[in-house]
Amino acid sequence: MAASDAPNGDVLIRNAFGSVLAFLILLLIGVLAFSIRLFSVIKYESVIHEFDPYFNYRVTQFLTKNGIYDFWNWFDDRTWYPLGRVIGGTVYPGLTLTAGTLYWFLHSLNIPLSVETVCVFTAPIFSAFASWATYLLTKEIKGVGAGLTAAALLAMVPSYISRSVAGSYDNEAVAIFALIFTFYLYIKTLNTGSLFYATLNSLSYFYMVCSWGGYTFIINLIPMHVLLCIVTGRYSSRLYIAYAPLVILGTLLAALVPVVGFNAVMTSEHFASFLVFIIIHVVALVYYIKGILSPKMFKVALALVVSIGLAVCCAMVAVIIALVASSPTKGWSGRSLSLLDPTYASKYIPIIASVSEHQPPTWPSYFMDINVLAFLIPAGIIACFSPLSDASLFAVLYIVLSVYFSGVMVRLMLVLAPAACILSGIALSQAFDVFTRSIKFQLPSLSDHSHIDARDASSENVVLDDTIKTDKNEDTPKERMTKRSKKKEKEPVEKPPTKFQIKKRLSVLPFEASIIAVILLVLLVAFYVVHCVWAAAEAYSAPSIVLTSHSNDGLHVFDDFREAYAWLSHNTDVDDKVASWWDYGYQTTAMANRTVIVDNNTWNNTHIATVGTAMSSPEKAAWEIFHSLDVKYVLVVFGGLVGYPSDDINKFLWMVRIGGGVFPHIKEPDYLRDGQYRIDSMATPTMLNCLMYKLSYYRFVETDGKAFDRVRRTEIGKKYFKLTHFEEVFTTHHWMVRIYKLKPPKNRIRGKNKKSKSKTSSTTTSKRKGTRRNPF
């Protein structure tokens, strides 16, 4: 009796030990994911980063101050002056609501963290969640070992780190978690056929829709997978349960989000899901009929249905095509279109093309962002095919699609990262599985153990495998692992074998080869870890509003942006309007609390073009445009003194292009000399007289006598000039931000004279102007 009890308990203990170990590893992975993202806080400070996060931060502030209902109805008059923006209806609220909930929760426990702190740490917290979700997803696809490996890889994949360091308070931070979790629930439903998970899946999809525009990826990927399953003859009731509730509930829930609304049923991005929804029903019907009819009857019925069905389908497709074709963008939004046709944006929408994250990535950026995973993906794909299940088919489809999308836009590298981690996790786990099993199997024969031990050891494989994985993931010293595994080898000598080696003996590799391979794999992963830590510490932690440079006499901090924003916020009237290029709109509203003309939410092309036109016009014309917009201050970013490359002069050509796209009197060739953009003495007079040039270089020559621009590495073309319609009111310490004030209108009588004169002299020009003048 004791003999029969002992092994049972032993297995239980081993299982319990395994799950406790797995739990601990997951906990450590969570800690790793959180802490690797704190470099920015430690190296810089706990501050919101970049541009969009400032907007999200501002919205969160509003939410926590005024409550959820005011948030939905928020009309923001601080931006897009004089149009304003309905924030509640045009923003993806997921991130804001998440941080707001976190804030309320903490405050209900009387933990007085500021909104800023909560916002800064939202992204790291959610990346820990994301790595746990990756574990769950990969576990559903290929088991616990692969799950743990994938989770550890995702916890530190540089691509994801770049969007989720502490302070990077952007939609992607929570959206990636939502994306992976939705996929997990889909696969879970597919594996279990449980309606409970199907419902959870639609809720998770709802959260994803709330968080990020990238939800269209889900609503296209899952139908494609369903279609693939049907085509390859893998239809089952589980597939139906996984898909049908998601489409119905998911679409209904998605339509609840104001920014999506009726788009959930009206735009082409969602058509695939409905089409597949119809197909899956047809297939289900066919399977059902097949079940109740005799084979002969079925053939007859099939012929009948197919002929009628085809006719109906053709009619439907024709109607849909007609509908789609009648809309100007064919029902697709600009960003989605540029996904399908990578050259679309650069051809038609300069605003989308002008954003660097919408450009196609270069090869080095793949290496930078996913590093060794790029080489492991193919192995993972192969591992998915042996054996191929519905879940592993999904993984393969996911990687293939995301590789394509990431090739179109750098930004979508973020979607590739989880897929790469999952497949690499599978590949690594399988490889370790094979190698360690080979080692284990051959180890006893070498060390002259009895035959029984060999079997025993092979049964130990699973556990050992895990220890190796944790070892390389957590980067603990290798000795500990070997010690531990040795200890384990000795222990089970007396224990009865639970499994037999017959089946697994198939894939045994030579002992030496396996040892070398394991060492190489560990080295590879170690390299990955080193790269990730470097990327997190050096490449992706800069908050971009504070710049630092190392020189001989130590660290130098460039805090000019905040200097300028603080000045604006304290020393200008609260209702003054500040004009700047749209990049700085969000920051100006959030940090300086001043009304801006355009901001990073580029919803109104004409408005942006107006500012672009003003910036590329001569002083007087620019003054008139700005004055008509009620602008009081103009803010330009200038890096020429300290060598800050992403300043307004470098962005200027986009202003010209976008401005010229709406107001044709701005022509790009006027600003280029022989197709070259230059600001030195060879520059065109239009360039040297435009407002942007003047505001950037006003009195620049007096700094060093030569006016040498450190970014363009040249002396500027026009050195001495005066401003007649603008006056300098503030320039920051390193000249990176310069703020000018519009001078009040000139003496009225003189102005009247001038106007009447110009009226009489150039009626023709004013007529022509009428068409291209801005509406204000």
Add this chain to the structure above:
Amino acid sequence: MLRFALTLLLFTLAFGVLSSSPVFSDLILAKVDRRIDLTSQIVRITTSLKVENAGSNPISEILLSFPENQAKHLAYLTATLNEGKGKGKASSGAGLPTEVVIPKDVPDSLTFYSVSLHKGLGKGESLLLDVLAVFTHALEPFPEKISQADIQLLLFQDTAHFLSPYKVMVQSVAVKLPEARVESYTKLEGTKLSGSELKYSPFHNIPPFSYLPIIIHFENNQPFAVAEELVREIEISHWGNVQVTEHYNLFHGGAKNKGEFSRLDYQARPYVRGASAFRRLVARLPPRAHSVYYRDEIGNISTSSLWGDSKKVDVLQLSYFCSTELEIEPRYPLFGGWRTAFTIGYGLPLRDFLFESDGKRFLNFSFGSPINELVIDTLIVKVVLPEGSKDISASVPFPVKQWQETKFSHLDLVGRPVVVLEKNNVVPEHNEHFQVYYKFNSLSMLREPLMLIFGFFFLFVACIVYMHADLSISKSSASYLAKVQWEEVQATVQQIHNIISHCLTAHDKLEASLRDLSRTGDVQACKATRKSVDSLLKGVSKDLKPLVTFLQSSPQAAHILPKVEELIAKERDLQERLMAKHTTVVDCYEKKLGGREIENRIASNQQKITSLRQEVDDLMEFIDEI
């Protein structure tokens, strides 16, 4: 200039009215020395009075009067009795109590403060009185708006004669100016300007309420840092820390900047093109201040330096010598009229500031701001006491507005009591210590850690309960029962699986013993193994029986039962054959037969054993997968 003239007119009128009013009392000011310090934005007027009682009645209070335009700027007034006969500054420590009084028969435009003497001044007696009056915003920038390159010029108005209800015998005025440059000043006879000091020569026999306006127009480029509002929050933690957080709302109170600001000019010649601006302030923090931070609402302000004088800390804790100096630089230089806001925070060791007396604890802390020469328009000091403090009272050396609030901080249940003190027009002279008394039970300190411990404890208990409790909605439903049964069947099958695998191990042992036999020829050892295996297997077969009967009775197990039975049968067969083989081999060895002979004898058996073993293994795997 027009306003200026008007004030002059007003005062001459007042003077006219006053001169006709009756003599106030019998006191005579035998000698008055006024020193006006105009070196910073804060005007300090030190007056030393020699008071003589010319009347017959003893007098216990002395009146000081200020014209209206000065009275509204008066921030601080103290009168001390100077008992030292010599030149030494032996003023008698504590100041004499002063209060506002409104005597009869005096014009409204004067504000009177009465200084009460400890003991009356008898007939013919005299005493020396030092009066320090501090004024804020008393310097008027003129011109009011200057450009970046201009220097800041200020106007100061006062009276050359000491305005007093008493007759003054001899009086002199000395004005100390910051720099040599003086634009203009009222010239009276005997006025001397030497260096940065302006002297109005002694006046003799001045009647009461005489007013002789003087105006000085001079250059002053001192930082005119004015805190519109300063909120100091002093939070006491009995774990050993006092956390001070100071929110400043600062502006440059001097002549306003005309608009244009050129960084180029400012950088090239900061002391010429930006003389009136200031770029840094120095705060003298209490000794052993730690974790100092300096930030505003949009993040750290990276321009600040801290000098800790840790070496100088001595036992006496003379705070002046061992303070920590914090140099703070706002994000941008402040020109006239520019504003900024920032927050300074630092921690201090509790034992330096918290003391105990009569069962009560009290906090002893300085009232004003640690920043040098800062004028504060509204100062709010909040002392956050630990949760559970009782009997709270505050004592401040000067009148302040006082009330209590409640603040909720980390894990509070009822909130922390906050003592709020508010005072307008605060100058560095107000940096005196104030005390907040309260009662606090040290055990309350443990409340929050205990709350946390119990919180997590209950969380884990809840988790354990959840893991062990069966939360199915209907326990009688068919599917639930089926699930339970299926679990039981699984467990049984698992047990059978384990038992069989035990048997197989035993078989392996037998085989191994046979191999050993062939190697060593030790028949006895082989037999012993056989015996132990035999007893083991017997016990096993006993164990198997109830399990199989359970499986037979269970409807759920119907589809696995045949397989299980087949497995058991096959295993038994295997067992028998193995035994037979074993017996044969051992027999053969005992008979000392050759190896080939043995092989021949067991050959048929051996084949079956291998095939059976294969089948059993397959079945085992099948069952294992269930």
